[in-house]
Amino acid sequence: MDIDQKKLPQHIAIIMDGNGRWAKERNLERLKGHEHGSRTVINIAKAANHLGIKVLTLYAFSTENWKRPASEVAGLFKLLRRFIKEERETLFQEKICLKVMGNIQKIPFLVRREVLKLCRETEKNQGMILNIALSYGGREEILQAVKKILQEGKKTISEKQFSKFLYTRELPDPDLLIRSSGEQRISNFLLWQSAYTEFYFTDVLWPDFEESHLYEAIIEYQKRNRRYGAIITKTF
Ligand code: IPE
Ligand code: IPE
Ligand code: MG
Numbered sequence: 213m214d215i216d217q218k219k220l221p222q223h224i225a226i227i228m229d230g231n232g233r234w235a236k237e238r239n240l241e242r243l244k245g246h247e248h249g250s251r252t253v254i255n256i257a258k259a260a261n262h263l264g265i266k267v268l269t270l271y272a273f274s275t276e277n278w279k280r281p282a283s284e285v286a287g288l289f290k291l292l293r294r295f296i297k298e299e300r301e302t303l304f305q306e307k308i309c310l311k312v313m314g315n316i317q318k319i320p321f322l323v324r325r326e327v328l329k330l331c332r333e334t335e336k337n338q339g340m341i342l343n344i345a346l347s348y349g350g351r352e353e354i355l356q357a358v359k360k361i362l363q364e365g366k367k368t369i370s371e372k373q374f375s376k377f378l379y380t381r382e383l384p385d386p387d388l389l390i391r392s393s394g395e396q397r398i399s400n401f402l403l404w405q406s407a408y409t410e411f412y413f414t415d416v417l418w419p420d421f422e423e424s425h426l427y428e429a430i431i432e433y434q435k436r437n438r439r440y441g442a443i444i445t446k447t448f
Contacts, residue, residue, distance in 0.1 A: 213218075213431055214226055214431075215263065215427060215430050215431060215434070216271045216347040216423070216434050220264055220265060220411075220430070220432055221262065221265065221386075221387035221388040222265070222267065222383050222384050222385060222387055223265075223266060223267040223268075223269065223385065223386045223387055223388075224260060224265055224267070224268050224269070224386065224388045224390065224429075224430075225268075225269040225270075225271070225287065225386040225388070225389045225390070225391070225401070225402055225406070225409070226256070226268070226269060226270050226271065226389070226390045227271045227389070227390070227391040227392070227395075227398075227399060227401055228249060228252070228253070228268070228270055228272065228390070228392060228418040228421075229391060229392050229393035229395055229417075229418055230245075230249075230392050230393025230416075230417030230418045230419070231245035231246045231248070231417070231418050231419060232245050232356055232395075233245070233250065233393060233417055234249070234418070234420065235248075236419040237315065237417075239407040241262050241344045242284060242292070242366050243284065243288075243291075245285040245419055246284075246287065246288055246291055246293060249418045249419045249421035250291050250292075250294070250295050250389030251412070251419070251420050252418055252419055252420075252422075253270060253272075253295065254295075254299050254302060255403075255422070255423060256268070256421065256423070256426055257270075257306075257340070257342050258302070258306060258410045259423040259426055259427075260340060260426065261306050261308055261324075263430070265340055266340060266341065266384075267283075267340065267341045267343060267383050267384065267386075268340055268341070268342055268343065269313075269344075269345060269380075269383075269386060269402070270289040270342070270343070270344050270345065271345045271347055271348065271399075271401050272288075272292070272337075272344050272345060273288060273314070273319075273345070273346050273347055273348070273389040273402055274345075274347075274348060274349055274350050274401070275314075275315065275347060275349030275351075275400065276349065276399070276400060277347075277350065278318070278347070280354045281368065287438075289319065289320050289323045290372055291348060292323055292327065292346075293322070293326060296323075296327055296330055297328050297447040298324075300330060302328070302333055303334055303337070303342070304334070305336070306339055306340075307327060307338050307339030308334065308338040308339045308340050308342050309336075309338075309339065309340070309341045309342070310327075310330050310331050310334045310339075310342050310344070311331055311341055311342070311343040311344070312331060312343070312345075312346050313343060313344070313345055313346070313348055313379035313380065314326070314346045314347040314348030314349075314353075314379065315329075315343050315347045315349075315352060315356075316346055316347060318347045319346060319347055320411060326347075341383070342379075343383065345401070348350045348370065348379070348401070349398045349400045350402055350404065351400060351403065353379050353403075353404070353406055354403065355376070356377075357374065357377035357378055358373050358377075359376050361374075361377060372419075374404075375404070378404060378405070380402075380405055385406070385407070385408070386402060386405060386406060386409045387409065387410060387433070388409065388410050388412060388433045389401075389402070389405050389410070389412065390412045390413075390414065390419045390426075391407055391411070391412075391413050391414075391416075391418070391431050392414055392416050392417060392421050392425075393415070393418060394413070394414075394415040394419050396413050407438050408438070410433050410436050410438065412432055412433065413431045414428075414429070
């Protein structure tokens with residue numbers, strides 16, 4: 213079966229999991245797994261962009277991932293800097309617009325500066341939005357929204373207005389959420405936004421995740437019947 217271009221998910225979110233296990237299986241350091249995982253990122257971003265996906269949100273580092281050993285955390289940010297440097301040209305060629313979301317004040321200054329610079333430079337690109345969740349936690353995102361709302365002295369608020377205080381304010385909710393590595397949990401990702409998202413779990417570890425796995429997930433998504441609590445099938 214092929215992908216139906218008329219039923220493409222607008223927004224795909226991915227929990228990129230399994231780098232550590234991939235490395236362990238090969239008797240390698242965990243960081244080697246992350247290094248291979250970062251190669252998967254650009255391949256999947258290109259594939260999604262070519263398909264015509266509007267937004268791809270990738271969970272790269274959670275608020276809880278700060279609990280990992282300092283050396284692993286430092287290694288991950290080093291890889292992010294490398295990604296920014298090495299994939300800069302590709303992002304322009306692909307007309308991809310880079311965004312980051314999360315408590316990015318916590319990430320090391322140099323990385324933050326370079327990432328934000330590339331976000332500004334690619335802002336006008338008309339292709340897919342590649343949204344990287346960095347030091348991101350769904351609970352923290354909701355709490356920071358509540359704090360801002362309180363500061364503004366609002367007494368009442370609608371769901372739509374509330375969404376404007378989230379990091380994803382300009383983005384549609386994810387239609388499809390993929391998690392690699394066999395884990396079947398949300399791990400504090402997009403808690404508010406995934407209310408009616410379709411979930412797809414695969415045992416494939418993130419460094420082994422290929423274009424074909426993305427296509428399989430989309431094909432499976434296209435078979436789902438999205439009802440949003442109603443009875444009539446919502447057509448795409
Ligand atoms: C995902 O891979 C990457 C990050 C969370 C940064 P893991 O590092 O969680 O890999 P596993 O789950 O240990 O295999
Ligand atoms: C979720 O993976 C976070 C990212 C992929 C960035 P984790 O490996 O941190 O999640 P848990 O600990 O298995 O729930
Ligand atoms: Mg993991």
